[in-house]
Amino acid sequence: xxxxxxxxxxxxxxxxxxxxxxxxxxxxxxxxDYESWLALWTREGHYVIPVDPxxxxxxxxxxxxxxxxxxxxxxxxxxVGGHAISSTxxxxxxxxxxxxRLMEAGPAHCVVHCAQHLVExxxxxxxxxxxxxxxxxxxxxxxxxxxxxxxxxxxxxxxxGSLSYLL
Amino acid sequence: xxxxxxxxxxxxxxLVLPDRIExxxxxxxxxxxxxxxxxxxxxxxxxxxxxxVPNPGDFVSSFVGLQPVIVTRDRKGRLHVLVNRCRHxxxxxxxRRQGNATSLVCPYHGWGYAQDxxxxxxxxxxxxxxxxxxxxxxxxxxxxxEYQGLVFASLNPEVETLSDYLGHTKLWxxxxxxxxxxxxxxxxxxxxxxxxxxxxxxxxxxTDAYHFPIVHRPFIESLDxxxxxxxxxxxxxxxxxxxxNGHSVMVMIPELIxxxxxxxxxxxxxxxxxxxxxxxxxxPQEVRRIxxxxxxxxxxxxxxxxxxxxxxxxxxxxxxxxxxTEVRHIxxxxxxxxxxxxxxxxxxxxxxQGPMGFGSPDDVExxxxxxxxVQGGPDLPLMVxxxxxxxxxxxxxxxxxxxSAETGMRAAYQMWKRMMSA
Numbered sequence: 001x002x003x004x005x006x007x008x009x010x011x012x013x014x015x016x017x018x019x020x021x022x023x024x025x026x027x028x029x030x031x032x033d034y035e036s037w038l039a040l041w042t043r044e045g046h047y048v049i050p051v052d053p054x055x056x057x058x059x060x061x062x063x064x065x066x067x068x069x070x071x072x073x074x075x076x077x078x079x080v081g082g083h084a085i086s087s088t089x090x091x092x093x094x095x096x097x098x099x100x101r102l103m104e105a106g107p108a109h110c111v112v113h114c115a116q117h118l119v120e121x122x123x124x125x126x127x128x129x130x131x132x133x134x135x136x137x138x139x140x141x142x143x144x145x146x147x148x149x150x151x152x153x154x155x156x157x158x159x160x161g162s163l164s165y166l167l
Numbered sequence: 168x169x170x171x172x173x174x175x176x177x178x179x180x181x182l183v184l185p186d187r188i189e190x191x192x193x194x195x196x197x198x199x200x201x202x203x204x205x206x207x208x209x210x211x212x213x214x215x216x217x218x219x220v221p222n223p224g225d226f227v228s229s230f231v232g233l234q235p236v237i238v239t240r241d242r243k244g245r246l247h248v249l250v251n252r253c254r255h256x257x258x259x260x261x262x263r264r265q266g267n268a269t270s271l272v273c274p275y276h277g278w279g280y281a282q283d284x285x286x287x288x289x290x291x292x293x294x295x296x297x298x299x300x301x302x303x304x305x306x307x308x309x310x311x312x313e314y315q316g317l318v319f320a321s322l323n324p325e326v327e328t329l330s331d332y333l334g335h336t337k338l339w340x341x342x343x344x345x346x347x348x349x350x351x352x353x354x355x356x357x358x359x360x361x362x363x364x365x366x367x368x369x370x371x372x373x374t375d376a377y378h379f380p381i382v383h384r385p386f387i388e389s390l391d392x393x394x395x396x397x398x399x400x401x402x403x404x405x406x407x408x409x410x411x412n413g414h415s416v417m418v419m420i421p422e423l424i425x426x427x428x429x430x431x432x433x434x435x436x437x438x439x440x441x442x443x444x445x446x447x448x449x450x451p452q453e454v455r456r457i458x459x460x461x462x463x464x465x466x467x468x469x470x471x472x473x474x475x476x477x478x479x480x481x482x483x484x485x486x487x488x489x490x491x492t493e494v495r496h497i498x499x500x501x502x503x504x505x506x507x508x509x510x511x512x513x514x515x516x517x518x519x520q521g522p523m524g525f526g527s528p529d530d531v532e533x534x535x536x537x538x539x540x541v542q543g544g545p546d547l548p549l550m551v552x553x554x555x556x557x558x559x560x561x562x563x564x565x566x567x568x569x570x571s572a573e574t575g576m577r578a579a580y581q582m583w584k585r586m587m588s589a
Binding site for chain 1: 264355356357358359360361382384385388389493498506509510513514516517518521522523525527528529531532533
């Protein structure tokens with residue numbers, strides 16, 4: 001083991017490092033660069049959008065999305081495949097993430113809470129989605145990766161419109 | 168009561184012909200108003216599943232047409248469906264979607280009602296004369312009956328029994344409930360969405376196999392080859408049957424009519440991980456039964472006017488206005504069943520349904536295109552003649568067509584015509 005890797009693995013992940021990854025992800029999603037987005041994930045990671053914003057046990061409750069690596073790949077294929085009439089063309093989105101708090105931080109992983117405002121535009125209609133987002137980020141080798149992302153829409157329990165992009 | 172007429176004086180029931188309907192069916196607000204009165208206030212309307220209110224004091228909010236109602240279970244375990252409106256000055260007595268409460272108290276002046284709807288408490292009752300009759304001021308109660316856990320209500324005190332109304336659908340509902348695999352069927356959450364379109368566009372869709380390979384190509388492409396084969400049902404042995412009273416069944420996958428038949432058939436590849444997991448705790452035959460149940464049935468039962476038992480979930484529609492409809496896709500699970508099996512059911516539901524599903528958003532897009540499209544050519548009819556002339560007679564002596572025939576839509580529209588003529 002080199003001195004370099006020892007120093008990385010011993011220092012806790014900082015909020016600045018975490019925010020850099022979260023903003024990178026936001027930019028990739030708004031630009032619909034989904035291949036690059038897939039590469040941000042750990043193999044075991046889950047992308048979760050619960051129906052009940054108070055739910056904590058996502059695997060045993062109904063979600064809008066509960067995606068492992070295979071499902072993320074399928075979802076991206078669907079969004080870019082050109083055959084899904086609801087996402088061809090896709091809506092445009094612009095999202096802002098802020099109100100970051102580092103809830104846990106160690107050398108190998110951290111948990112960040114933040115707020116997301118997303119404006120969607122398609123066919124002369126704008127819609128606003130507000131959500132609390134929780135990220136679990138993991139350091140593997142030198143890179144920080146997404147290991148879990150839970151997007152809790154504040155109106156998740158209401159009737160929603162179709163989402164032709166990723167939150 | 169005389170049959171409703173259009174502004175032009177024509178009877179509304181004239182808009183339905185055996186093979187087509189007129190465009191105003193989707194666009195005329197007067198027709199919508201008449202439908203709420205002649206259909207949604209006259210017949211049985213699905214309001215809840217019994218598992219949403221399992222215990223005394225449980226309640227769930229719902230709708231009968233445009234009217235907000237509360238489905239409650241009283242102390243003795245009986246179900247009630249009550250209009251959500253205080254008998255004093257009209258405020259809603261419940262704004263929660265679901266919960267448990269010993270009483271429903273109006274927030275405005277504090278009138279309190281028991282779960283059976285009877286008026287129990289009136290603050291400062293001495294402000295009324297001695298003949299103030301609490302017994303006549305309970306929440307307005309609807310007729311309520313249940314079949315296989317499906318709870319229906321009616322605003323019409325003279326309505327026929329639910330059993331008579333469901334008629335030939337009961338056999339199919341019984342088959343549908345086999346996806347409990349011996350455990351009671353329970354609801355396990357739902358996806359709700361609205362679309363800018365008339366409620367009958369959704370009603371038609373549940374009995375429309377014709378759109379499946381077109382609209383749902385991305386869903387089919389996301390499956391493995393074996394599952395892709397299962398979902399390729401056009402031109403095969405499936406069928407659509409008129410079941411009377413506007414109801415119909417569309418069988419897409421005939422091998423999945425009776426989930427307990429032919430249990431020795433090989434388990435599809437995509438269910439092997441689940442089967443292996445269940446095999447740790449269940450005998451082989453039980454594993455086969457549960458795995459088969461998890462995949463759901465191969466048919467949709469369309470129950471006029473607002474419900475469907477659709478393959479592996481309940482589909483409930485709620486008309487909001489002539490151009491707006493809310494749809495609920497309610498997930499189903501096995502009460503007390505293996506966690507791995509219920510988990511697999513949730514993942515299957517998420518795969519197709521909901522605003523991020525691989526199926527529902529494309530349906531929604533197609534339906535709203537219909538509503539936008541019919542602003543053009545209001546003189547043109549909507550054609551529901553597919554399969555007409557090619558039908559045979561079912562065991563019930565009713566029309567039976569091929570899997571992509573519009574037999575189910577014609578069944579619903581003939582019921583619509585009958586109710587709008589009364």
